[in-house]
Amino acid sequence: MGIDPGLASLGWGLLEAKGGRLRHLAHGIVVTDKGEEMDHRLLSIAAAIEELIEKWSPSTVGMENLFFWKNVSSAFPVAEARGAIRLTFAKAGIEVLDFSPTVIKQSVVGTSRADKGQVQEMVRLLLGLAEIPKPDHAADALAAAICRYHHAGLAQATRRG
Numbered sequence: 001m002g003i004d005p006g007l008a009s010l011g012w013g014l015l016e017a018k019g020g021r022l023r024h025l026a027h028g029i030v031v032t033d034k035g036e037e038m039d040h041r042l043l044s045i046a047a048a049i050e051e052l053i054e055k056w057s058p059s060t061v062g063m064e065n066l067f068f069w070k071n072v073s074s075a076f077p078v079a080e081a082r083g084a085i086r087l088t089f090a091k092a093g094i095e096v097l098d099f100s101p102t103v104i105k106q107s108v109v110g111t112s113r114a115d116k117g118q119v120q121e122m123v124r125l126l127l128g129l130a131e132i133p134k135p136d137h138a139a140d141a142l143a144a145a146i147c148r149y150h151h152a153g154l155a156q157a158t159r160r161g
Helices: 038-056 072-091 101-109 116-127 136-150 152-160
Strands: 002-004 009-018 021-031 060-064 095-099
Touching (some): 009 136, 021 038, 038 072, 060 101, 060 136, 095 101, 101 116, 101 136, 136 152
Antiparallel strands (some): 002 009
8 A cells, every 4th residue: 555645635545466566456535624623634534544444454555755845834734644644554553664755756767856747657557557547646655555565575674684
C-alpha cells in the first residue's frame, strides 16, 4: 500500500505483488472538511485508514515523507495527519516506511529529478493502466507503493542486520 499524506486530501493506492510483477488493486483519496475542527479531521483520516485496512489487509506501507519548500506552517497540519496515519497502521501491526519525494521519483522513473507528469506516466505504464490514475494524490500514493515494493528487499536486509 502507498500513502500520499495530507490533511485536506490524502491519497492511497493498493498493489499486489506476485511473481515479481505488480498489479493495481485500487486507489482513491480521503478528503476532510476544512470547516471541521482538527481533531475531527484526524479522526476521519484514522477511520478511513482503518476501513482500508479491514477491506484490503495490506502487509506493508510506503508513505511519502513530509516535504515543504517555502511555507513551513503548511507542514504542521500534514505532520499531524501523518501521525494519525502512522498510529493507525501501528495499531494494526502494519509497518510503514517513509520515502522522500526524490527517492520515490528515482524508484519509479529512474531519476530523482523527474517531474510530476513523468512519475504519473510511469505509474500508468508500470501498472498497465489505460489512463493515469486520478486524482493526483492517488497517483502519488501508487508511486509510493511502487517505491515500497522496490525497497522491500533492502528493508528486510536492514531489519536483519
